[in-house]
Amino acid sequence: MAPPIAPHTIDLTINGTAHRLDVAPWTTLLDLLREDLKLTGTKKGCDHGQCGACTVLVDGKRVNSCLTLAVMKDGATVTTVEGLARNGQLHPVQEAFIARDAFQCGYCTPGQLCSAVGLMAEGHAHSAEEIRELMSGNLCRCGAYANIVAAVQDALAAQSTQREAAE
Amino acid sequence: MTTVTPFVGTPRSRVDGRAKVTGAARYAAEFDAPDLAHGWVVSSAVARGRIARIDTDAAMAMPGVLKIFTHENRPRTAWFDYKHRDQTAPPGHPFRPLYSDTILHSGQPIALVVAETLDIARDAASLVRVLYETEEHATDLAARRDTAYVPPKKRSGIKPPPKPRGDAPGAFTSAPVQVRQESRVPAEYHNPMEPHAATVVWKGKDGIVVHDKTQGAQNSQSYIASVFGLSPSKVQVVAPFVGGAFGSGLRPQYQVFLAVMAALELERSVRVSLTRDQMFTFGHRPETLQIVTLGAGRDGKLVSVQHDAVAETSRLEDYQEVVVNWSGLLYRCDNVALTYRLAQLDVSTPCDMRAPGATIGVFALEIAMDELAHATGIDPVELRLRNHTDRDQNEDKPFTSKELRACYAKGAERFGWSKRKPAPRSMREGSELVGYGFATGVWEAMMMKSSARATLTPDGRLTVATATADIGTGTYTILTQIAADALGVPMEKVTTLIGDSSLPTSPIEGGSWAAASSGAAVDAACRSVRDALIGLARGLEDSPLANIDPDRVTVRDGRVFLTADPDQGLAIDAVMAASGVDKIELEETVLPDPKTMLTHAAYTHSAVFAEVRVDEELGIVRVTRVVNAVAAGRILNPKTARSQILGGVVMGIGMALEEEALHDHKLGRVMNHNFAEYHIPVNADVPDIDVLFVEEHDDKVSPLGVKGLGEIGIVGTAAAIANAIFHATGKRVNDLPITVDKLLDEA
Numbered sequence: 001m002a003p004p005i006a007p008h009t010i011d012l013t014i015n016g017t018a019h020r021l022d023v024a025p026w027t028t029l030l031d032l033l034r035e036d037l038k039l040t041g042t043k044k045g046c047d048h049g050q051c052g053a054c055t056v057l058v059d060g061k062r063v064n065s066c067l068t069l070a071v072m073k074d075g076a077t078v079t080t081v082e083g084l085a086r087n088g089q090l091h092p093v094q095e096a097f098i099a100r101d102a103f104q105c106g107y108c109t110p111g112q113l114c115s116a117v118g119l120m121a122e123g124h125a126h127s128a129e130e131i132r133e134l135m136s137g138n139l140c141r142c143g144a145y146a147n148i149v150a151a152v153q154d155a156l157a158a159q160s161t162q163r164e165a166a167e
Numbered sequence: 168m169t170t171v172t173p174f175v176g177t178p179r180s181r182v183d184g185r186a187k188v189t190g191a192a193r194y195a196a197e198f199d200a201p202d203l204a205h206g207w208v209v210s211s212a213v214a215r216g217r218i219a220r221i222d223t224d225a226a227m228a229m230p231g232v233l234k235i236f237t238h239e240n241r242p243r244t245a246w247f248d249y250k251h252r253d254q255t256a257p258p259g260h261p262f263r264p265l266y267s268d269t270i271l272h273s274g275q276p277i278a279l280v281v282a283e284t285l286d287i288a289r290d291a292a293s294l295v296r297v298l299y300e301t302e303e304h305a306t307d308l309a310a311r312r313d314t315a316y317v318p319p320k321k322r323s324g325i326k327p328p329p330k331p332r333g334d335a336p337g338a339f340t341s342a343p344v345q346v347r348q349e350s351r352v353p354a355e356y357h358n359p360m361e362p363h364a365a366t367v368v369w370k371g372k373d374g375i376v377v378h379d380k381t382q383g384a385q386n387s388q389s390y391i392a393s394v395f396g397l398s399p400s401k402v403q404v405v406a407p408f409v410g411g412a413f414g415s416g417l418r419p420q421y422q423v424f425l426a427v428m429a430a431l432e433l434e435r436s437v438r439v440s441l442t443r444d445q446m447f448t449f450g451h452r453p454e455t456l457q458i459v460t461l462g463a464g465r466d467g468k469l470v471s472v473q474h475d476a477v478a479e480t481s482r483l484e485d486y487q488e489v490v491v492n493w494s495g496l497l498y499r500c501d502n503v504a505l506t507y508r509l510a511q512l513d514v515s516t517p518c519d520m521r522a523p524g525a526t527i528g529v530f531a532l533e534i535a536m537d538e539l540a541h542a543t544g545i546d547p548v549e550l551r552l553r554n555h556t557d558r559d560q561n562e563d564k565p566f567t568s569k570e571l572r573a574c575y576a577k578g579a580e581r582f583g584w585s586k587r588k589p590a591p592r593s594m595r596e597g598s599e600l601v602g603y604g605f606a607t608g609v610w611e612a613m614m615m616k617s618s619a620r621a622t623l624t625p626d627g628r629l630t631v632a633t634a635t636a637d638i639g640t641g642t643y644t645i646l647t648q649i650a651a652d653a654l655g656v657p658m659e660k661v662t663t664l665i666g667d668s669s670l671p672t673s674p675i676e677g678g679s680w681a682a683a684s685s686g687a688a689v690d691a692a693c694r695s696v697r698d699a700l701i702g703l704a705r706g707l708e709d710s711p712l713a714n715i716d717p718d719r720v721t722v723r724d725g726r727v728f729l730t731a732d733p734d735q736g737l738a739i740d741a742v743m744a745a746s747g748v749d750k751i752e753l754e755e756t757v758l759p760d761p762k763t764m765l766t767h768a769a770y771t772h773s774a775v776f777a778e779v780r781v782d783e784e785l786g787i788v789r790v791t792r793v794v795n796a797v798a799a800g801r802i803l804n805p806k807t808a809r810s811q812i813l814g815g816v817v818m819g820i821g822m823a824l825e826e827e828a829l830h831d832h833k834l835g836r837v838m839n840h841n842f843a844e845y846h847i848p849v850n851a852d853v854p855d856i857d858v859l860f861v862e863e864h865d866d867k868v869s870p871l872g873v874k875g876l877g878e879i880g881i882v883g884t885a886a887a888i889a890n891a892i893f894h895a896t897g898k899r900v901n902d903l904p905i906t907v908d909k910l911l912d913e914a
């Protein structure tokens with residue numbers, strides 16, 4: 001029997017809270033969130049990087065947490081769906097998803113939301129066509145795509161109005 | 168009295184929306200329990216044979232492994248087959264996990280490794296060694312077509328094909344126009360985004376609470392109690408959120424059996440989650456081979472309809488669905504012969520998947536109708552109109568309502584159907600061929616016996632409860648709307664409880680009957696509470712409402728008042744306090760009207776219009792527009808209703824162009840058991856989809872006039888797309904999905 005492998009200690013800031021965590025080298029960020037930290041908002045749809053249900057923001061960028069080993073993200077800042085709202089105030093993307101009925105069962109939704117927030121920060125998506133393309137890593141078996149596109153468009157429009165107002 | 172219905176019929180955002188966008192909604196694998204153990208399923212690598220040896224020593228030796236269950240040490244379960252049969256089971260022997268050394272299909276669960284953590288269970292499972300003795304297997308339906316048989320025992324709730332009427336073969340022979348279409352729909356897997364999982368919370372003497380992924384908490388509960396010999400009072404199934412199901416959650420699947428078995432044996436809480444790969448190891452839409460022949464006059468009027476289907480089933484059960492009956496129902500024709508047979512393969516038993524049967528059968532019929540339109544030179548929509556029927560000839564009954572013609576007209580107008588040039592390959596834009604396709608959709612409108620409880624408390628809060636489920640369908644929201652209207656309180660004051668076996672009895676959530684059934688039950692319970700409340704108010708001497716005629720009273724916004732003089736009234740809390748009651752709680756049960764069921768046929772209809780663009784050289788197909796016009800009775804919530812249709816259309820796009828479980832018949836297994844290779848539509852595959860609901864008043868189908876929307880969106884969609892591809896390219900592909908290779912194939 002191989003000797004047990006020592007866990008690694010890493011620091012992660014998750015949804016604004018600093019954590020020092022002992023993790024096994026093979027533990028994915030997804031399993032760390034769901035199994036160890038009980039942050040079950042982030043979903044597991046395939047565990048293979050094929051569905052996007054596990055999308056979270058690491059240092060502001062959207063990643064598939066099932067394909068990310070936790071040990072590789074020592075020092076990173078992670079935002080999950082549980083961290084999108086601030087002080088009980090929903091993020092504009094969350095508001096838009098509700099208003100546009102951009103989900104049905106809700107299982108892909110945390111991944112869609114994090115992906116949409118990441119996409120908005122990337123600044124590449126302007127047209128519906130581009131949103132469709134750049135949101136295609138997030139599967140939705142309920143088929144809420146048309147509404148997801150509309151919700152992201154709403155959120156983008158709100159973002160640019162806000163920017164204009166700030167300028 | 169004027170009835171105001173401020174909520175029902177208006178677009179409302181989901182009441183569970185906030186829970187779903189904040190990650191607060193908990194699904195089956197997300198409930199925690201002290202000391203939770205984790206199970207990992209080991210799946211059979213072969214399709215048929217027996218387990219000669221299963222070696223678990225190395226796995227057991229891994230620290231943290233608690234127990235490994237196999238057929239050799241499986242705890243006792245109920246002896247008789249009927250004890251393993253759930254509400255939706257087809258005739259035959261239900262599959263029993265870990266029952267014996269016999270292997271009946273590839274991917275069959277053959278061991279459960281239970282460990283302290285998920286990673287230990289997964290790792291240990293990889294150390295389980297299995298020696299198989301294989302037997303020859305069959306997974307190729309075409310090769311087994313000759314063995315097809317008429318199922319000797321019908322599946323409950325599934326109508327066998329009607330007896331032939333007239334002389335269909337004779338009428339075909341003499342018909343001036345003849346069309347014959349052979350087609351194939353492959354096996355498809357539901358693949359809800361949430362993999363099947365069950366978390367069993369061990370409560371000692373108090374029994375178990377099971378968080379299962381299910382469309383029927385009570386179905387799971389009675390299955391568990393019966394299989395494991397438990398008192399139903401010791402088993403509670405709680406599934407407030409279900410991450411999609413589309414039928415896969417109708418039967419209790421093997422994850423719940425395994426998790427309950429382990430929890431009972433270890434006297435500890437256990438969770439079992441399936442992997443995405445394992446989502447390809449149980450129920451699926453059965454592969455079905457069909458032949459439709461139509462005979463018609465030159466005017467397009469049908470004189471003969473014949474439809475034969477051969478569908479796969481397992482060796483254990485005669486799974487059945489309604490595939491061919493639609494061909495005797497949808498259009499007027501006096502000579503009809505319909506046959507439906509099964510062929511056994513070494514596969515898991517198929518399972519209802521969104522619009523089971525209709526999705527397959529209507530596809531075959533509607534591509535044949537398109538060929539008939541082509542053969543007669545009649546516009547496809549006009550052809551349907553010429554064959555329209557206002558009577559269900561299968562059962563010789565009128566319909567409760569049928570606004571299909573309005574669907575044709577409104578859908579065609581919205582789509583711009585009149586711009587279609589009749590000849591195939593006659594429309595193009597740049598390097599792309601453009602095609603317009605059309606198909607009719609139909610699904611049964613059903614209502615089931617259902618109960619609900621309503622509880623009003625002095626703070627004006629109303630709680631309604633029934634065991635049904637919300638699998639993304641919007642059940643929480645529509646029940647909240649119905650309750651709010653029935654009692655005259657704002658939606659914010661209503662709490663809807665569902666997805667719990669301890670709540671009033673409800674059927675499984677399937678067949679598109681939840682809105683009509685649970686909706687009517689909630690409505691009835693709330694109306695009774697309202698009547699009771701008014702009764703209390705009338706009994707209060709010195710009140711403005713004393714002994715007043717109940718018809719002259721309105722309840723709204725937390726007050727009971729005189730309709731004619733709203734100032735004369737009392738707040739709900741005042742009525743209850745003065746009457747000395749701390750709550751009004753009533754339960755009601757509703758049933759479909761037995762007389763209407765005998766005298767009328769009830770169906771939902773749709774007209775699906777699709778535009779495709781096909782790259783002439785590369786054969787790549789894009790669906791660029793879909794218009795789906797639906798007649799489904801009363802629409803409770805246009806917002807969530809539209810989403811239901813969108814979802815059906817998207818799955819129909821997948822059916823037309825992408826979805827197929829590819830078998831390696833040598834190995835007898837599905838090879839593309841993951842999302843990288845089993846393609847479902849992604850965002851970029853889905854165009855603008857225009858959904859319209861035509862006005863359809865129906866006072867017979869169900870108390871609320873509701874027909875249901877869960878399935879109709881998918882029916883007809885694949886045919887409309889296939890017909891559009893034919894129109895674009897002149898090439899008829901009847902073997903789904905329509906992939907590039909089939910379009911480029913010269914033959």
Ligand code: FES
Binds near residue numbers: 043046047048065
């Ligand atoms: S769970 Fe990570 S991509 Fe599917």
Ligand code: FES
Binds near residue numbers: 103108109142
């Ligand atoms: S909302 Fe169900 S999978 Fe997207």
